[in-house]
Amino acid sequence: MSNSKEKLAIFGGTPAVSGDTGNLFTWPVVTSEDETAVLEVLRRGAMSGNDVTKKFEAEYSKWVGMDLALAYPNGTEALRAAFWACGVGAGDEVICPSMTYWASCTQALSLGAAVNFADIDPDTLCIDPKDIEHRIGPRTKAIIVVHYTGYPAPMDEIMAIARKHNVKVVEDVSHAQGTLYKGRMVGTFGDVAALSMMAGKSFAIGEAGMLLTNDRTIYERCISYGFYERTGAPSRWNEVDAQVTIDELKPFIGVPLGGFKHRLNQTCSAMGLVQLKYYPERIKVIQSAMNRFWDLLEGVPGIKAHRPPAGEGSTMGGWYAARGLYRAEELGGLSCARFCEAVRHEGVGACHPGANFPLHLHEVFHSADIFRQGKPTMIAFGQRDVRQGKGSLPVSESIGDIAYGIPWFKQDNPELIAAFAAAFRKVAENADALKE
Numbered sequence: 001m002s003n004s005k006e007k008l009a010i011f012g013g014t015p016a017v018s019g020d021t022g023n024l025f026t027w028p029v030v031t032s033e034d035e036t037a038v039l040e041v042l043r044r045g046a047m048s049g050n051d052v053t054k055k056f057e058a059e060y061s062k063w064v065g066m067d068l069a070l071a072y073p074n075g076t077e078a079l080r081a082a083f084w085a086c087g088v089g090a091g092d093e094v095i096c097p098s099m100t101y102w103a104s105c106t107q108a109l110s111l112g113a114a115v116n117f118a119d120i121d122p123d124t125l126c127i128d129p130k131d132i133e134h135r136i137g138p139r140t141k142a143i144i145v146v147h148y149t150g151y152p153a154p155m156d157e158i159m160a161i162a163r164k165h166n167v168k169v170v171e172d173v174s175h176a177q178g179t180l181y182k183g184r185m186v187g188t189f190g191d192v193a194a195l196s197m198m199a200g201k202s203f204a205i206g207e208a209g210m211l212l213t214n215d216r217t218i219y220e221r222c223i224s225y226g227f228y229e230r231t232g233a234p235s236r237w238n239e240v241d242a243q244v245t246i247d248e249l250k251p252f253i254g255v256p257l258g259g260f261k262h263r264l265n266q267t268c269s270a271m272g273l274v275q276l277k278y279y280p281e282r283i284k285v286i287q288s289a290m291n292r293f294w295d296l297l298e299g300v301p302g303i304k305a306h307r308p309p310a311g312e313g314s315t316m317g318g319w320y321a322a323r324g325l326y327r328a329e330e331l332g333g334l335s336c337a338r339f340c341e342a343v344r345h346e347g348v349g350a351c352h353p354g355a356n357f358p359l360h361l362h363e364v365f366h367s368a369d370i371f372r373q374g375k376p377t378m379i380a381f382g383q384r385d386v387r388q389g390k391g392s393l394p395v396s397e398s399i400g401d402i403a404y405g406i407p408w409f410k411q412d413n414p415e416l417i418a419a420f421a422a423a424f425r426k427v428a429e430n431a432d433a434l435k436e
């Protein structure tokens, strides 16, 4: 393997990683069992049915340990429904970390609500619990928690704040299917969890989403919102399924509140059932591969593992879009961008600075007038003006200096993983050569 005296590849040395990586990054793992299950739906013409989907909902919620589940065409819609079911409406506010994908919260604008962005913690990259409470106002209806790139957010602290102020918690589990927080699966802490299962995620079955809750009112509201035939109306496609029992929702049986249609294509549910059977053992392999990588880099200056402390029963689930933490001060101020450039030359294509872009700076949360009222939607319904400019959330805004992409291993191949780790070590140990 490489030793630290070796010349960096960026200066013409031999790259630390080369050659065929085989199936190291192949994901999702699709076998003939997935194919057979999908074909069965196609041949039966059951794409718009819900028999397979209901089975998938039951199996998925059993795995997570929740009572009630609804499958969605994507995670975006599952989250929109979750917000609405938590009471988010025109003039309200939700709190969301700025460092996440837009679909964690942009749907709130479509409900006439504003998003009050919180900063993240530089070690967890999840919402900073110290930056939540002062943002809660009389119209705050929900705190959105994202278990960022699989890292379990500090749910003990977050739930204590939410319960004190009687605000609902929506867990966005899109990055963290199977992640444990202190021994318990994420998605079971808040009032409702919603997640994506699109092709790029750790649990990947096409275009799909899932909502989980133990709260019957939230569940029925979500059915009313987007599952017209599951309210109890007759349907050409599925048997009558009278899930709506709450009086406030009964007048609307048969037509979805808000005009949404949330039935999932059953080809995805069929694949989901097969994937779920193998997912727990497959993410164990990912966990051992990713932990192996970080164990090899323990103590290397400038770079730090993004994973929860050992011994508290927390995991990174499937390590979705895995990141490393960067601390320039330990490498004499070498920029993260320059560090990553050198690592890419060593044969690690995944190493780019940053993660998502900080959402609070996006124009949608400043001037977009979705309801065509001649006013930005963020303030159009009497909300407080919680729009935030540059400099307001310093950790989120510094993401390009403090985090970078690392290889997302799907197989635990000690030899190849050692070569990837060597690439990072080599660059960190030759940081002086990179500064002119």
Ligand SMILES: *Cc1c(COP(=O)(O)O)cnc(C)c1O
Pocket (backbone or CB within 6 Å): 073, 074, 075, 076, 077, 100, 101, 103, 104, 146, 172, 174, 175, 195, 196, 197, 198, 207, 208, 209
């Ligand atoms: C992918 C993702 C979503 C949205 O899910 P889709 O299935 O793509 O609609 C929501 N939140 C986060 C954090 C995501 O990464």
